[in-house]
Amino acid sequence: MFEFSRVNWDKSSRKTIETLIMTFESLIAVFLLGLFLGLLLYITSNSKVLLVEGFYTVVTAIVKYL
Secondary structure, three states: OOOHHHOOHHHHHHHHHHHHHHHHHHHHHHHHHHHHHHHHHHHHOOOOOHHHHHHHHHHHHHHHHO
């Protein structure tokens, strides 16, 4: 049977804090990447330049399937 008296609570609490830090770091990274891609797509959505239209099409397709 599992015994709570054998748990190293100090190590467990440190690892919990490390996990929360990694979670928030990932959240911030994904938020910034999404914000960057969203602004980039918004800015390039009405462009008539062929290269920008191609870029917009490719990035839109990637974002749709992620």
